Amino acid sequence: MVPAASTRWTARVPALLAPLVLCACTTVGPDFTRPTVPWLAQWSGGALRPLAETPSRSTGQQTDEWWRNFNDPVLDQLVAEAQRLNPGVRTAGQRILEARAQLGIAGSALYPQSQQVTGGVVRTGGRDSDGRQTSLWAANAAFDLAWELDFWGKFRRGIESANAAYFASIAQYDDLQVLMAAQVASFYATIRTTELRLRFAQENAAIQKRSLEITERLFRSGQESELDVQQARSQYLSTLATIPELQASLRQGHNALSVLLARPPGELPELGSGRERIPEARLEVIVDMPADLLRRRPDVRAAELQLAAQSAQIGVSKAALYPSIALAGSLGLSATSLAANPNGLNWLLGPALVWNVFDHGRLDNQVLVQDARFQQLYEQYQDTVLRAARELDDAATSFAYNRAQVEILRDAAQAARRSLDIATIQYREGLVDFQRVLDSQRALFGQQERLVITQGAVVQYLIAVYKAMGGGWQAGRSRPVVDDPTREAMSKRSDWNQLLDAPLPPASTEFLPDSQTPP
Numbered sequence: 001m002v003p004a005a006s007t008r009w010t011a012r013v014p015a016l017l018a019p020l021v022l023c024a025c026t027t028v029g030p031d032f033t034r035p036t037v038p039w040l041a042q043w044s045g046g047a048l049r050p051l052a053e054t055p056s057r058s059t060g061q062q063t064d065e066w067w068r069n070f071n072d073p074v075l076d077q078l079v080a081e082a083q084r085l086n087p088g089v090r091t092a093g094q095r096i097l098e099a100r101a102q103l104g105i106a107g108s109a110l111y112p113q114s115q116q117v118t119g120g121v122v123r124t125g126g127r128d129s130d131g132r133q134t135s136l137w138a139a140n141a142a143f144d145l146a147w148e149l150d151f152w153g154k155f156r157r158g159i160e161s162a163n164a165a166y167f168a169s170i171a172q173y174d175d176l177q178v179l180m181a182a183q184v185a186s187f188y189a190t191i192r193t194t195e196l197r198l199r200f201a202q203e204n205a206a207i208q209k210r211s212l213e214i215t216e217r218l219f220r221s222g223q224e225s226e227l228d229v230q231q232a233r234s235q236y237l238s239t240l241a242t243i244p245e246l247q248a249s250l251r252q253g254h255n256a257l258s259v260l261l262a263r264p265p266g267e268l269p270e271l272g273s274g275r276e277r278i279p280e281a282r283l284e285v286i287v288d289m290p291a292d293l294l295r296r297r298p299d300v301r302a303a304e305l306q307l308a309a310q311s312a313q314i315g316v317s318k319a320a321l322y323p324s325i326a327l328a329g330s331l332g333l334s335a336t337s338l339a340a341n342p343n344g345l346n347w348l349l350g351p352a353l354v355w356n357v358f359d360h361g362r363l364d365n366q367v368l369v370q371d372a373r374f375q376q377l378y379e380q381y382q383d384t385v386l387r388a389a390r391e392l393d394d395a396a397t398s399f400a401y402n403r404a405q406v407e408i409l410r411d412a413a414q415a416a417r418r419s420l421d422i423a424t425i426q427y428r429e430g431l432v433d434f435q436r437v438l439d440s441q442r443a444l445f446g447q448q449e450r451l452v453i454t455q456g457a458v459v460q461y462l463i464a465v466y467k468a469m470g471g472g473w474q475a476g477r478s479r480p481v482v483d484d485p486t487r488e489a490m491s492k493r494s495d496w497n498q499l500l501d502a503p504l505p506p507a508s509t510e511f512l513p514d515s516q517t518p519p
Contacts, residue, residue: 027153028322029315032164032308035378037291037385045290046393047400048465063471067185070279074270075188078261082180083476084483085262089180092173093481099162099169100499106162109155112147142332146352149326154319161312168305170504173481174473175298181472184260185463188279191253193456195276197449198246201239204445207420208236211437228434235438239445278455281462283399294388297470303377303384310374317367323355388468395464402457409451416444474507 067079083089150156212232218224255265294300332346356363420440426432466472480503482490487500 026151027156027315028318029153029157030311032160032311034304035307035381037382040291040294040385040389043290043389045293046389047396048290048392050400063466063469064474066466066471067181069281070185071281072188072274072279074274075185075279077270078188078257079181079184079472080475082184082260083177084479086176086180086260087262089173089176089476090482090486092169092176096166096169096173096481096504097496097499099166100502103159103162103166104499106155106158109158110150112145138334138336140332140334142330145329147327148324151325152319152322154316154324157312157315157319161309161316164305164309164312167505168302168309171298171302171305173504174476175302177473177476178298178467178470180260182463182467184257185279186460187253187257187260189456189459189463191250191257191271192274192276192278193452193459194246194250194253196278196452196455198243198250199276200445200448200452201242201246204441204448205236205239205243207444208232208239208441211424211441212236215434224434231434231438235441278452279459281459283462283465290389290392293392293469294385297388297468298473300381300384300388300470303381307374307377307381310370310377314367314370314374317363317370320356320363320366323353326352326354328352388470392465392468395461395468399458399461399465402454402461405454406451406458409447409454413444413447413451416440416447420444477504477507 067075212229215224215228215232219226219229251267254268254271257268258265261268295304327349328351329349330347334346420437420443423432423436423440427434427437480487480501482500490496490500
């Protein structure tokens with residue numbers, strides 16, 4: 001029977017703890033606020049703003065799925081495949097699952113954190129002084145439980161940090177989506193540019209081969225010198241030598257694109273359609289403010305969320321400076337074969353206080369460590385925004401200047417073609433020497449090569465502009481982070497419950513520092 005005094009004390013424990021529990025709403029440490037970038041409010045977008053067209057059909061798709069502006073079904077297919085199957089994207093999806101599990105660990109701290117079940121049976125034997133066999137046994141079982149109350153917000157700050165880390169992992173996943181779209185489009189444009197360069201090299205080699213054959217006939221008939229023959233042969237072989245190099249570059253482009261698509265290196269059959277056509281698109285109207293463009297970039301969002309996660313860690317460290325109060329309980333059962341020690345039931349319930357008073361500055365310095373890490377991430381965030389602005393301005397500037405060259409180079413190539421036609425006719429009529437023909441052939445090949453390279457550069461810089469604006473990740477939010485075979489394999493290894501099937505938050509979701517669970 002439990003003594004009456006113990007009964008009265010047990011009844012008073014909840015009453016004594018109630019005021020403490022009600023006060024358990026203090027959260028130490030700084031509350032995170034979005035960092036400011038002093039120069040961003042006055043930044044007008046650099047070279048981007050003057051470039052933007054203003055068509056009436058402008059929609060939000062301009063950056064969400066910007067590659068569709070090229071009106072190339074092959075490119076659309078390749079981007080969609082890379083955003084689903086690329087190993088880097090799949091790894092980023094696994095990091096989201098890891099962050100979900102870490103958030104679950106942090107959330108469990110709000111509940112009884114320590115429980116232990118122990119038990120054992122001991123049996124011994126021997127002989128007494130009379131030589132008789134003796135034996136005895138003893139058994140015990142115990143259950144211990146401790147619940148640390150979150151007086152200072154240590155656990156709430158831990159959840160806040162884990163929640164920010166969860167959203168940061170999603171932002172990094174988004175950043176991989178942007179990167180995949182940009183890299184696929186870039187390799188695709190490179191392949192198409194190389195195909196066109198290869199065609200022009202082959203066409204010019206054919207023209208120069210005909211000139212060589214003409215000079216050889218004239219030389220055999222005694223009408224021209226051997227010098228014309230050797231000059232024609234030299235120019236023809238020089239042009240012919242560029243073809244293997246372009247063919248190697250073309251194969252390397254296919255290999256690079258294959259790896260992005262998680263395929264073995266080799267030719268891509270999809271590229272048989274639309275050969276030798278460099279994709280073209282214009283820069284659509286920019287309806288967002290420059291600050292909004294930069295802040296919504298996934299890498300900028302990831303840097304901001306990592307800063308939020310570290311801010312909460314300061315609060316976790318500060319909470320360690322204060323006493324921790326826990327509600328501890330224990331229940332034990334013991335039995336033995338000895339008559340003098342009857343079976344017993346023992347229990348214990350009461351508060352426990354732990355306070356690291358003599359830590360010699362260890363806890364204070366731990367707070368300083370977390371604060372220093374926060375400041376480092378703050379500087380990294382500022383640098384990330386600054387680099388994003390530079391990337392956007394560099395891409396827009398390069399796009400503008402290269403686009404201005406295209407029409408000029410196109411006219412120059414037409415003039416070079418006409419010059420070659422005139423020189424060839426005048427040479428046949430004996431009005432000019434063969435050197436004029438060679439110069440015209442060389443000029444035509446050079447102008448065509450320069451035009452194609454510049455056209456390819458315009459596309460590359462336009463892709464860089466869209467990438468710098470941070471577009472292309474939105475569609476990834478509607479897809480599962482793991483495919484069916486991976487989900488099945490992981491489910492067999494571990495009990496993931498609903499974590500594998502939980503959808504990603506919508507693209508419009510913003511991180512809230514006081515959130516305790518992911519959407």
